[in-house]
Amino acid sequence: MQPYSPREELVQRFGVLHRLLHLVVLIGFSGLAVTGLSLAFSDQSWARAFMWVLGGSQNAGSLHRFFAVITYACVVIHLVWFFYYKLVLKGKWKGPHSLLPRMRDFRDMSEHFRFFFARRSTPPAFDKFSYVEKFDYWAFFLGMNTMGLTGLFLWFPEAFTRLLPGYFVNLAQVLHLYEALMAVTLKIVIHVVAVHFRPAVYPADTSIFTGKTTVERMKEEHAGEWERYRASQQESAASGK
Numbered sequence: 577m578q579p580y581s582p583r584e585e586l587v588q589r590f591g592v593l594h595r596l597l598h599l600v601v602l603i604g605f606s607g608l609a610v611t612g613l614s615l616a617f618s619d620q621s622w623a624r625a626f627m628w629v630l631g632g633s634q635n636a637g638s639l640h641r642f643f644a645v646i647t648y649a650c651v652v653i654h655l656v657w658f659f660y661y662k663l664v665l666k667g668k669w670k671g672p673h674s675l676l677p678r679m680r681d682f683r684d685m686s687e688h689f690r691f692f693f694a695r696r697s698t699p700p701a702f703d704k705f706s707y708v709e710k711f712d713y714w715a716f717f718l719g720m721n722t723m724g725l726t727g728l729f730l731w732f733p734e735a736f737t738r739l740l741p742g743y744f745v746n747l748a749q750v751l752h753l754y755e756a757l758m759a760v761t762l763k764i765v766i767h768v769v770a771v772h773f774r775p776a777v778y779p780a781d782t783s784i785f786t787g788k789t790t791v792e793r794m795k796e797e798h799a800g801e802w803e804r805y806r807a808s809q810q811e812s813a814a815s816g817k
Contacts (some may be wrong), residue, residue, distance in 0.1 A: 584786040587805060589704075593657070597650045598784050604647030609760050611640040616753055644727055651720050672703035672800060677714070681707040701799035712767060717760050726752040 614623040615636055630636045630777075661674075664690070668680040675737070687700040729736050729748035737745060743745040772780045782814045783789040794802045 584758050585791045587791055588787055589783050589789045589794070590787045592751065593789070595784060595787050601650045603646055604643045604650070605759075606644035608640060608647060609756070609764065611636045611643065611726075612756055613760070615640065616756070639724055641731060644724070648720060651717060651724070654717070672804060675705055675713050677707075677710055681710060682761060694759055701803070702798040704806075705796060706798070708770070712770075714761070715762055719755055719762075722755050723752060723759065726755070753806060 610626065611630075614626045615633060617623045618627070618633065627633050627636045628641065658669070662669055668674060669676050680703075684700040684702060686708075687696060690696045691699045726748040729745055729754060733745045772778070774781070783793075785799075791802070794805070
């Protein structure tokens with residue numbers, strides 16, 4: 577793909593709400609990762625140094641809970657958005673603009689692997705979100721619910737142990753740590769490399785921040801979305817809007 581030129585035509589890909597949520601999640605998740613891992617590995621010199629900068633483990637714990645609240649608030653807002661999209665905007669939960677998985681994603685995945693191994697000449701015509709992007713999204717969305725539930729156990733152990741055996745707190749601590757390690761690996765390593773370090777967009781894919789992408793990128797990476805976008809533009813032009 578040719579390097580981006582400022583004169584290239586841009587098209588809207590993400591709205592203000594989703595860009596804002598992404599930014600807040602980026603800040604919240606990064607804060608959770610740094611403070612949480614520092615608390616979990618407090619016997620390590622790098623963790624002690626970081627907590628010293630923050631003013632101690634108590635401040636690190638308070639910041640960790642603050643970042644947890646704002647990050648999970650984004651999860652709740654996105655859940656509300658799903659229902660708003662369906663009930664108010666009359667969108668289709670399994671339509672071409674939805675993040676929900678559908679049977680076509682399995683076909684796209686099969687065709688994509690065939691393309692990788694030179695079994696077909698062109699990649700599949702992805703809609704707004706490819707199967708890879710949906711996996712990325714749902715891994716985070718479902719993982720945050722696990723993190724949120726176990727985090728509540730650790731935040732309010734006295735309240736939960738009035739109803740459940742005490743070993744549930746120990747179980748929550750183990751699950752919280754290992755889910756955190758998987759989440760950090762998935763998001764900070766795999767997500768950053770797969771999304772931002774691709775040759776076509778290196779050093780960063782800015783579409784989630786600006787909301788816009790080039791026509792050429794949309795044609796290449798989301799051909800199905802491009803065809804629908806072009807059809808809607810032609811329909812609007814024909815109706816004089």
